[in-house]
Each structure stands twice: as C-alpha cells, then as structure tokens.
Amino acid sequence: MGRLPPRDGNDQLAWTASDLTAQVLSVLPGLVAYLDPERRYLYANPSYQRWMVAEPEDMIGRTVADVLGAERYAMVEEDMDKAFAGTESHFERYIPFDDHERYVSGSYTPDHASDGSVRGVIVMVVDITERHELELQLKESQSRFEGAFEHASIGMALVRPDGGFMQVNGVLGRMLGHTAAILVTKTFQEITHPDDLAADLQLLGELIAGERESYQMEKRYFHRDGHTVHTMLSVSLVRDVEGDPMYFVSQIQDISERKAAEAALFHERELAQVTLKSIGDAVITTDLELRITSLNPIAEAMTGWTHADALGKPMDDVFRIRDVDTGEAADNPLRAAIKGNVIVGLASDTALIHLNGFDSPIEDSAAPIHDNSGRVIGGVLVFHDVSETRALAMKMAHLASHDTLTGLPNRNVLHARMEQAIAAALPRHRRVAALFIDIDHFKQVNDVLGHKAGDRLLKAVAQLIRSEIGDDDMVSRLGGDEFVVMLPHVDNAAHAVGVAERLLERVNEAVSTESADLSVNFSIGISLCPDDATDAENLIHNADTAMYEAKQQGRNGYRMFSTNMRHRGAAHAAIEVALRKALVRNELSVQYQPKVDVRTGWIVGAEALLRWIVDGEEVYSPEEFIPIAEEAGLIVMIGEWVLRRACEQAEKWRAVYKRVPISVNVSAVQFQHTRFFETLTSVLDDTGLPPALLELELTERMVMSGHGHVPDLLQRIKKLGVKLSLDDFGTGYCSLSYLKHFPIDTLKIDRAFIRDIGADHQSTTITGAIVALAHSLDKSVVAEGVETTDQAQYLLAAGCPIMQGFLYGMPMPPAEFAELLAAADDSMDEYF
Ligand code: C2E
Ligand code: CA
Ligand code: CA
Numbered sequence: 141m142g143r144l145p146p147r148d149g150n151d152q153l154a155w156t157a158s159d160l161t162a163q164v165l166s167v168l169p170g171l172v173a174y175l176d177p178e179r180r181y182l183y184a185n186p187s188y189q190r191w192m193v194a195e196p197e198d199m200i201g202r203t204v205a206d207v208l209g210a211e212r213y214a215m216v217e218e219d220m221d222k223a224f225a226g227t228e229s230h231f232e233r234y235i236p237f238d239d240h241e242r243y244v245s246g247s248y249t250p251d252h253a254s255d256g257s258v259r260g261v262i263v264m265v266v267d268i269t270e271r272h273e274l275e276l277q278l279k280e281s282q283s284r285f286e287g288a289f290e291h292a293s294i295g296m297a298l299v300r301p302d303g304g305f306m307q308v309n310g311v312l313g314r315m316l317g318h319t320a321a322i323l324v325t326k327t328f329q330e331i332t333h334p335d336d337l338a339a340d341l342q343l344l345g346e347l348i349a350g351e352r353e354s355y356q357m358e359k360r361y362f363h364r365d366g367h368t369v370h371t372m373l374s375v376s377l378v379r380d381v382e383g384d385p386m387y388f389v390s391q392i393q394d395i396s397e398r399k400a401a402e403a404a405l406f407h408e409r410e411l412a413q414v415t416l417k418s419i420g421d422a423v424i425t426t427d428l429e430l431r432i433t434s435l436n437p438i439a440e441a442m443t444g445w446t447h448a449d450a451l452g453k454p455m456d457d458v459f460r461i462r463d464v465d466t467g468e469a470a471d472n473p474l475r476a477a478i479k480g481n482v483i484v485g486l487a488s489d490t491a492l493i494h495l496n497g498f499d500s501p502i503e504d505s506a507a508p509i510h511d512n513s514g515r516v517i518g519g520v521l522v523f524h525d526v527s528e529t530r531a532l533a534m535k536m537a538h539l540a541s542h543d544t545l546t547g548l549p550n551r552n553v554l555h556a557r558m559e560q561a562i563a564a565a566l567p568r569h570r571r572v573a574a575l576f577i578d579i580d581h582f583k584q585v586n587d588v589l590g591h592k593a594g595d596r597l598l599k600a601v602a603q604l605i606r607s608e609i610g611d612d613d614m615v616s617r618l619g620g621d622e623f624v625v626m627l628p629h630v631d632n633a634a635h636a637v638g639v640a641e642r643l644l645e646r647v648n649e650a651v652s653t654e655s656a657d658l659s660v661n662f663s664i665g666i667s668l669c670p671d672d673a674t675d676a677e678n679l680i681h682n683a684d685t686a687m688y689e690a691k692q693q694g695r696n697g698y699r700m701f702s703t704n705m706r707h708r709g710a711a712h713a714a715i716e717v718a719l720r721k722a723l724v725r726n727e728l729s730v731q732y733q734p735k736v737d738v739r740t741g742w743i744v745g746a747e748a749l750l751r752w753i754v755d756g757e758e759v760y761s762p763e764e765f766i767p768i769a770e771e772a773g774l775i776v777m778i779g780e781w782v783l784r785r786a787c788e789q790a791e792k793w794r795a796v797y798k799r800v801p802i803s804v805n806v807s808a809v810q811f812q813h814t815r816f817f818e819t820l821t822s823v824l825d826d827t828g829l830p831p832a833l834l835e836l837e838l839t840e841r842m843v844m845s846g847h848g849h850v851p852d853l854l855q856r857i858k859k860l861g862v863k864l865s866l867d868d869f870g871t872g873y874c875s876l877s878y879l880k881h882f883p884i885d886t887l888k889i890d891r892a893f894i895r896d897i898g899a900d901h902q903s904t905t906i907t908g909a910i911v912a913l914a915h916s917l918d919k920s921v922v923a924e925g926v927e928t929t930d931q932a933q934y935l936l937a938a939g940c941p942i943m944q945g946f947l948y949g950m951p952m953p954p955a956e957f958a959e960l961l962a963a964a965d966d967s968m969d970e971y972f
Contacts, residue, residue: 171244171265174251177258179204179220188265191237212236223248223261232268243272295371295392301348301385303327315371315394317364328390333360333368340373347377348385358395370399425509426474427518430455441844442502442525444495459521460493464501474519477506481516488526496851498881501526543617544892545595546602554616554624558676561628562669572669573636575625576683577605577643580661580695582621591927595895597660601647608646609639620763624680633668633700640664640698661696663687672701715765716772719752727754728778730785731951734960735803735922735944738936743964745801745835747944748786749951750778770809779810780819787827787834789954794833797961803835803865808842817856824860831861835886839867843882851882858883865922870910879917887914889940891925897934908938915939 165172165185174183181199189196192207204220205213215233222229228249234241246265253259289296295312297305308323316323316331332340336359343355354376361369372393378386422439426432431454435447443450443458450458461470473484488503504523508516543550549557561572579585579601586594598621605615605623614626625643630636647662665686673679686701688711693699722728728750735745750766752759769775783804790802810816824831836857843850843866854864865886866879870893879887893907907923914921923935926945935943949960 169267171246171263171267173263175204175220175261175263177224177260179224179261181207182260188263191265220248220261223250224258226250226252226258232272235265242267243269292391295390295394297323297328297388297390297392299328299375299388299390301387303329306387312392315363315369315392316361331361333362336360344375344388347375347388361392368396369394370396421522421524424455424459424521424523425518426455426478426521428478428516430472430474430478430519432458433518439523442492442494442500442523455521461490461502461504462493462499464489464491472521473504473506474521478508478516478519481508483507492523494881496881543619544896546599546617548602548606548615548617548623550616551618554614554618554626554680555676557614557628558626558679561626562674562676562679565628566670566674571630571632571671572679573627573630573633573639574667574669574679574683575627575636575640575643575698576665576667576680576687577623577625578663578687578691579621580663580691601660604647605643608643613639624683630668633666633671636666636668637698637700640666644696644698663690663695664698665690665701666698667701672703712768712771715760715768716774718759719765719769719772719774722752722754722759723774723778727759728752728781729953730782730789731953732789732802732957733944733951734949734957735942736948737941738932738943738948739941743798743800743960744942745803746790746957747803747837747951748782748789748805750782750805751951766807770807773809775807775809776813779807780823783820784823784827787823787829790833791827791829793958793961794829797958798964799833800961801833801835801863802829803837805837805867806842808839811838811842811853817853820857820862821860824862832863835863835865837865837867837888838884840869843884854883870906879919884919886920886922888922888924891945894923894925894931894935894945895927897931904934907935907940911935911938911940 165183168185169187171188171191172183172185173181173188176182180201180203182201184192184196184199189199192199199207204216208216212235215235216231219229219231228247230245230247232243232245234243244265245268246263249262249264250258251260251262289307290309292309292311295315296309297312298307300306304327305324308320310320313320313323318326328340329337336357339357340359343352343357346352347355354374356372356374359371359373361371363369372395374391376389378389380386422442423434423436424432424439424443425434431452432450435443435445435450435458440446443460445453445458455472455474459472459474461472462468463470470490473487476482477484484506487505488501490502490504491499492502493499502523503526504521506519506521509518509520510516542548542553558572558574565572579597582594582597585597598617601621601623602615602617605625609615609625609627612628614628615623616626617623625639627636627639643664644662647660665683665688667673667679667682667686669679672682682701685705686699689705690697690699699705729752730748731751732746732748734743735747736742737744750762752762752765766775769778786802786804790800793800806816813819824834843854857864863885864883865888866884867888868890869887870890887910889907889910893910897904897907911921920942921940922942922944923931923940924944926932926935926943926947928947931945932943932947935941952960
C-alpha cells in the first residue's frame with residue numbers, strides 16, 4: 141500500500157493527482173473499491189481489504205462473485221446491476237464481519253466513459269453500526285413516547301413556544317371536540333376561556349424564563365360546540381441543547397364532572413341558606429329557562445302544587461299571579477331578575493292564584509342564582525302572604541321551627557342546618573358528626589313524678605347540653621326525650637366521642653343533684669359524615685340506630701354507628717308483629733276524652749283515642765305504634781275500625797243519653813286512601829249516626845298538601861254534614877289566608893301552646909292571636925291539653941271556652957264516659 145513520500149521541497153513537484161487520490165483513499169475509514177465492467181476488482185482501498193480479510197493480490201483482478209462467494213454476491217447483485225446499467229444505487233444493510241454483523245450504508249456509482257458507456261463502478265461502503273443502533277434506540281423510545289402519548293388516559297399535547305399545537309392525542313381531541321388534524325392548526329390561546337388566559341400566559345412566561353420547572357393550573361377551554369370544559373393543566377418545557385425552548389409538554393385532565401359536583405354543592409348550600417333565611421316564606425327555584433327546580437313546603441301550600449308535580453314545569457304554570465288592581469296577569473319578577481342579573485325587590489300589588497282557583501295577596505321578590513364562577517344558572521323567588529294574618533304567621537313559623545318547651549330548634553331546622561354543614565364540610569374533607577341522645581328511663585320519670593317533673597327535666601337537659609357544646613355546634617330536640625347534637629366541624633371520631641363522654645359525665649353530676657332521688661343517664665349514638673352517611677336524613681337515622689344499640693348494651697353509654705348494627709327497624713318490626721297479633725286478639729280499644737264548654741261545664745264532645753292495653757297496662761302509646769301502623773299499611777284498617785267503633789258508641793250514647801259529637805283522628809295515609817270517602821259513608825250508614833255528630837280531626841299538612849283531590853274531598857265530606865277540624869293547629873306550615881278557603885269548622889290549638897300559657901309570653905300571645913284569627917275566619921276553636929285552671933282562665937278570657945285536657949277528664953273507657961253523661965245536667969241537650 142502507498143506510503144506518504146518524504147516531504148522535502150525537491151519532491152514536491154513529483155506529486156501527481158493520482159498519487160494524492162491514492163493517498164487519501166488509503167487512509168479513509170470507509171470502504172472504497174473500483175470494479176471493471178466484468179465486475180472484477182481493479183482497486184480496493186486498505187479498509188476494503190481489511191474488511192474482506194484479503195491481500196490485494198487475492199482480490200485485484202478477481203470478480204466480485206468470486207471474492208464474496210455466491211451467497212453474499214446474491215445480496216448485492218441487484219444493486220450492482222443497476223449501477224452497471226448506468227444508475228447509481230444506494231443500500232443499507234447488515235453484512236457479516238468477522239463473527240458478527242455490521243450495519244453499513246453504501247453506494248454503487250457508475251463511472252461513465254466519454255461516450256456515456258459504463259466503464260466501471262465505484263463501490264463505497266461506510267460502517268454505520270453505532271449510529272444505526274442509536275437510531276434504533278431513538279425510534280424505539282419515540283414509539284414508546286408516541287404510544288404513551290396517544291394512549292394516555294388524559295389529554296396530552298406538545299405545544300410550540302408560540303402556543304400552536306404541534307401534536308395532540310386522541311383524548312384531548314375528544315375532550316375539545318376537534319380532530320387532531322384540526323387541533324394542530326390552532327393555538328391554545330384561541331380555545332382558552334378568556335378569564336383564564338392571563339394566568340396561563342403568566343405561568344408560561346415564568347416557565348420560559350426558567351423561574352419554574354413546571355406549572356399546574358385549573359383552566360377552562362372551549363369545546364368546539366361552545367361549552368366550557370374544566371381542566372387541570374400541567375405544563376413542562378423541553379429545551380434544546382442550547383437551552384432554547386423547543387416545545388411544551390401539556391397534560392390536560394378533564395375535571396368537568398368534579399366541577400359540576402362542586403357547583404351542585406355550592407348551589408345546594410346557597411339554596412339551603414336562602415331557604416333557611418326565609419323560614420315562613422314560600423320559596424321557589426328555577427333554572428335559566430324558568431323551569432321549576434324546587435318548591436318548599438310553604439310554596440306547595442300556597443300554590444297548591446306539590447314539589448314532585450311542579451318539578452320541570454314552566455314557572456308560569458305554577459306561580460300564577462295577577463295585578464291586584466287591574467286583575468290582569470302580572471309579569472313574573474323572576475324573568476327580569478334572571479335576564480338582568482339583578483335582584484328584583486318586593487312587589488306587593490300582586491295576588492297569587494292557587495291551583496284551586498282562589499287567590500290571595502302576596503309580596504314577592506326575585507333574585508338570580510349564581511354558580512361558583514358567578515354565572516347566572518337560575519333564579520329564586522321568595523314570597524309570602526300579606527293578608528292581615530301575616531305577622532301571626534311569622535310568629536307561628538318561628539314556633540313551628542322551635543320546640544316550645546325547651547326553646548331548642550326542632551327537626552326541620554336541624555335538617556336544614558345539617559345539610560348546610562355537610563355541603564360545607566365535604567369539599568374540605570372535614571367531617572360532620574351527629575350525636576343522638578336519648579334520656580334513659582324517661583317514661584318512668586314521667587309516670588312516677590308526673591308530666592311537670594318530666595318537662596322540668598327536659599328543660600334542664602336541654603340547658604345542660606347547650607352549655608357543654610361549642611357555639612358553632614347545635615342541639616335540637618326531636619320530640620319526646622330525644623335530642624340531636626350536630627358538630628359541624630370535626631376531624632375524626634375521637635372528637636365526637638370526646639363530646640359524648642363529656643355529656644355523659646356532666647349529666648350524671650348536674651341533673652342528678654337537682655333532685656336527689658332522680659338519677660339521669662343518657663344513651664348516645666354517634667354517626668359521622670361522610671363515613672356513615674352523606675345526607676342529614678341518614679346521618680340522623682344512623683345515629684339513632686347507634687343510640688338504640690347503646691340502649692341494648694345496658695344504657696348510660698355511647699356507641700359509634702357501624703353498618704352491621706341491628707337496625708332500629710328491628711324494633712319497629714317487632715312492634716309491627718305484635719300489632720298484627722293485637723288486632724287478632726282484640727287488644728286495641730278506643731277511649732274517649734271529653735271536650736267541655738267551661739262556661740257551662742257541659743260536655744260538648746268527645747275525642748276518640750286509640751289504646752293498646754293488655755291486662756290494664758298500656759303496651760305502646762299511640763304515638764309509638766300509629767306511625768308503625770302507617771308504615772305497615774295497617775292504619776287504613778285500624779282507622780276504619782276506630783271510626784266504626786266511635787260512631788257506634790256515639791250513636792248508642794245519642795239513643796241512651798245525649799247527643800255527643802264524636803271526634804275521630806284521621807291519619808294522612810288513611811285520608812289519602814282512595815276508598816276513604818266510601819268507607820266514611822258506609823260507616824255512617826251502618827251505624828246510623830247523624831253525620832253532624834261526627835267530626836274528623838285532620839292536620840294542616842293534610843289539608844294544605846296541594847294534592848289535587850283534597851279540596852274536592854273536603855267539600856264532599858262537608859256535604860255529608862260531617863264536621864272538619866284542624867288538629868295540632870299552629871305546628872304545621874301555615875298559610876293562614878287559605879284557611880278561609882277550606883271548609884274547616886274548627887281549629888284545635890296544639891297543646892304545646894297551651895302548656896306554655898303564662899310561662900312563655902310568646903306562646904301566650906300566639907294563643908290569643910289564634911283564637912282571634914279563628915273568630916275572624918268564622919271558625920270555632922278548641923284548646924287541647926288544658927291541665928291547669930290558670931290556662932283555662934286565660935283561654936276563657938281570650939275567647940276560647942271549649943277545652944279538652946286532664947283538667948276536665950282523662951281519656952277513659954266508654955263505660956266511664958257513659959257515667960259522666962248520665963250524671964250531666966239534662967239541659968245540656970239544648971246546647972246543640
Ligand atoms: P292528638 O290527636 O293531639 O290527641 C291528643 C293527645 O293529648 C292524646 O294523647 C291525649 O291523651 C293527650 N292529652 C289529652 N289531654 C291532655 C292534657 O291535659 N295534657 C297532656 N299532656 N296531654 C293530654 P294520645 O291518646 O296518647 O294520642 C296521641 C296521638 O296519637 C294523638 O294526638 C293522635 O295524633 C294519635 N291518635 C290517637 N288515636 C288515634 C286514632 O284513632 N287514629 C289516628 N290516626 N291517630 C290517633
Ligand atoms: Ca286529635
Ligand atoms: Ca292534637
């Protein structure tokens with residue numbers, strides 16, 4: 141092989157061009173050879189020879205086929221043919237080298253003679269094994285990235301520094317409603333919600349400036365169809381070797397659903413607040429299209445629509461108003477409120493038209509409802525009755541939300557507050573606890589020491605619980621001896637347990653000392669939200685179940701709720717079974733309590749009260765077993781039985797003694813039963829009792845329920861000559877102005893008001909107001925639960941002489957009642 145000639149000045153001119161070429165070729169790492177038309181090697185550079193492991197004398201002059209062997213020649217023959225045909229050909233392939241393979245890139249270049257014929261072919265081969273392997277690796281990582289990119293479960297994009305999408309995956313395309321091909325013609329700026337753009341650009345700037353490695357933000361994009369897509373965006377930056385920004389890698393997660401849930405919670409919380417603020421007011425909410433989304437019970441009573449029926453109906457169907465002066469249909473203020481995103485204040489010259497046609501003056505105001513990003517998503521309409529009875533209604537609404545004995549909020553308020561607390565706690569990953577507290581052996585206290593002592597104990601317990609809990613916590617009385625404490629912010633069960641333990645301890649020392657022979661204990665059940673339930677109803681229910689378990693475990697203790705606890709329903713089921721047996725064994729009976737006109741002392745009526753007595757002992761009180769009978773569907777049958785019994789009794793007394801109007805309690809389930817009216821007429825027919833001597837005691841809720849058939853049913857009953865009275869008056873949701881539209885004869889003031897006469901100023905005034913109201917509506921009024929002469933005196937002075945209560949007679953068996961009648965003055969008959 142050629143050696144570089146000595147470099148002295150004399151030889152310099154002796155260099156020829158071919159010497160130089162040979163010299164260059166000899167040191168080239170690449171393989172170079174020259175083939176003559178017969179494909180014989182005319183030249184092969186040293187690299188080529190090394191590769192062939194051949195000495196020049198073994199190669200030069202021999203054919204390629206000869207040197208390579210038939211097998212290897214077959215691999216190159218086609219490319220070589222092309223070159224000898226006059227076209228340069230290129231190839232890349234593995235070729236054997238020693239005992240392994242190398243990857244080469246090469247060419248066959250024809251060497252044309254001046255006449256254009258191919259006089260030879262230059263072979264060039266470069267070993268690119270290393271580069272090729274790098275390329276392979278790159279390709280593989282690229283395809284791995286592509287796979288990850290395309291099949292990621294979240295949206296991904298490579299974004300140019302100017303914001304243009306370079307590459308997007310399918311998820312992102314679907315999220316935004318574009319094909320990948322369209323999306324790469326857009327910039328992220330074009331499809332970003334304008335309110336989020338500035339923050340995004342700011343962070344992007346910090347990323348480019350190197351002030352941060354990556355960033356995350358919640359941002360909104362616009363979907364192709366215009367709706368907003370809530371996302372969580374994470375961005376990092378890829379730089380080139382110089383450190384200049386090449387592209388951003390963006391990961392985009394669709395969080396619309398989570399956002400919607402958050403918004404719903406927010407919405408609910410807002411609603412709960414609106415509703416709470418307007419206890420005593422009717423509240424209707426709508427969506428943007430003015431379709432009803434909710435109706436509170438007062439709105440139900442005032443419009444005559446039930447929440448269920450109204451849902452989704454146009455606002456104008458449900459809330460029909462007209463101008464008081466002109467009588468023309470008035471425009472709904474909610475329309476202006478939503479359209480203008482403003483609160484439309486009180487207007488008081490409108491009248492609301494009830495489903496049943498009658499109308500009453502109202503005052504209404506309307507406001508838009510916003511989602512948590514401030515967009516208008518609906519409206520809320522708050523209105524109330526402005527008849528002269530409004531002030532009274534407000535006071536009664538307060539009483540309806542508070543327990544008159546203890547002054548604690550009642551179940552309705554607890555519910556509303558608890559829903560609110562839950563809505564606030566959930567997104568913050570905090571807990572709400574409910575402690576269901578029941579006084580052990582309360583019934584015995586009542587029985588042995590009397591109702592007065594029982595009431596005193598309840599008041600003391602209410603005060604004690606109130607003083608032991610925090611300002612944000614709430615205690616409410618559910619009725620009887622049951623209290624619920626709500627702890628709106630607890631971190632764990634231990635916190636709630638701490639409160640329970642403190643209460644148990646304190647009740648032992650505090651209340652017990654008040655009366656030496658009275659030892660008071662609690663049983664407490666605890667449940668946590670969201671662990672045990674995520675709504676008020678179930679949270680309270682579970683705490684109740686846990687309390688029941690605590691009682692089973694020997695009382696005076698607490699239990700945490702757990703799902704495997706025996707449902708308190710088990711106790712219900714036991715009562716239900718016993719009740720079915722009691723029916724067969726005739727263990728139910730009816731007792732009668734006199735109603736007296738205290739001016740004359742005459743018995744002017746009797747209320748039939750159901751009793752479950754075995755061997756002279758009350759098994760369960762009606763307040764305990766009637767709700768179960770209602771649930772079990774037994775009330776329809778039992779109610780008919782009581783009605784028949786009472787009518788038979790009254791008819792017997794009428795024949796033997798005097799005309800005694802008989803009052804029978806009707807449960808809602810019974811009243812709504814399709815055959816109620818038929819049952820009523822057949823009982824009257826069968827017993828022969830003059831209908832005027834029968835009075836049905838209904839509740840406000842039953843009458844105001846908005847059930848379409850109720851007014852009609854009331855009218856039909858009225859036509860029979862049967863009297864109607866509203867029981868427990870003042871405790872329900874009262875829409876007083878409607879009272880005059882219903883054919884109700886009598887209002888029966890609830891005994892809670894009577895009990896507090898004298899003791900509680902507000903109850904006293906309200907009792908007076910109810911009496912006045914009854915007179916102004918031309919209804920008679922009865923006070924129930926009269927126990928003291930003070931109460932009787934006040935009621936008489938207030939204009940309510942008809943009374944019922946222990947002061948004038950306990951509920952008693954018919955034989956005993958007959959004795960009363962027999963002893964009564966004969967002139968009593970003239971009363972009727
Ligand atoms: P209610 O209709 O309010 O009945 C009056 C309740 O007050 C009766 O309780 C009666 O015993 C009690 N009471 C009477 N005078 C006084 C008093 O001076 N002081 C006090 N503290 N209480 C007095 P009872 O008999 O336990 O009935 C409870 C409830 O059970 C009734 O309340 C009624 O809602 C329901 N009920 C009773 N019998 C029937 C029935 O036959 N059918 C239906 N559907 N419900 C009934
Ligand atoms: Ca009653
Ligand atoms: Ca009552």
